């Protein structure tokens with residue numbers, strides 16, 4: 001069976017070897033005779049699975065004993081609430097950079113919780129086509145929040161700002177797609193369903209030093225300290241999602257050879273696609289140079305009348321997921337970790353042929 005080439009924005013592509021391994025292990029997890037979904041979350045198997053997953057994440061991200069990794073539920077959207085709730089109190093100041101859609105949502109959620117939201121910088125006036133240049137930031141706030149990769153607009157920070165308060169980063173659509181010095185970050189979070197695995201589990205990386213500043217008067221289920229105290233087993237964790245993510249992490253470490261190797265492949269994929277678009281007379285990419293995402297390549301078909309036809313023809317050719325987000329329209333190819341260089345070559349070949357057919 002030949003599989004479509006998958007550019008869906010999230011949930012997105014998973015590595016085929018991982019899916020095959022999951023199928024193989026489905027009915028008998030580690031010689032238990034049971035499926036991983038049937039095991040008690042207090043069993044040694046699941047405790048070991050969580051420990052191993054956390055250790056792999058820390059190893060891949062290059063962080064040490066001063067960080068905790070939590071595996072939570074609720075997606076990135078729950079983190080929009082947990083961050084203000086844990087790191088500030090109502091009426092206190094919190095700072096955000098507004099790079100569009102998810103970054104905007106994050107700050108709106110803080111506002112709903114009656115934090116005093118300060119927008120430190122924004123690219124809204126230019127349709128979120130760039131990342132504001134910020135190297136050093138001084139704010140009078142409990143933390144600064146940024147979104148590492150803007151999934152909808154196709155922009156990404158190449159370097160995070162240095163700031164005098166804790167830096168919280170939404171890495172949902174680019175975690176483990178490149179080497180990042182996570183030691184410069186105080187709190188980072190990412191759901192799994194874009195670059196790391198299936199929906200259902202959210203990775204939160206946080207500096208242990210933050211616990212001293214955390215609010216304690218919050219429900220247990222929303223408290224980072226409570227999840228940390230119970231090693232991400234405070235309540236039933238999403239065992240199956242954690243298990244699949246664990247196999248993806250093994251794939252990154254053992255098959256790909258780690259984040260530096262993966263970054264190289266991802267950079268090659270992105271430049272191939274941007275070069276194709278920049279050289280074309282039919283397609284264009286609005287994200288400004290220096291701010292372009294390597295995970296979500298947003299582009300338009302300049303002849304508006306052809307846009308639907310382009311997306312439909314691609315689908316008929318076995319290339320799926322190219323429709324842009326409903327907020328911005330146009331097209332988008334999400335080239336997450338599991339999308340191979342060959343997949344991108346297939347897309348580029350299709351785009352060149354399409355342009356040739358429609359130039360007169």
Ligand SMILES: *Cc1c(COP(=O)(O)O)cnc(C)c1O
Nearest residue numbers: 075076077102151170172173191
């Ligand atoms: C997709 C996405 C979200 C939303 O994640 P959910 O898990 O659906 O809540 C948040 N932030 C970014 C950067 C995203 O790409």
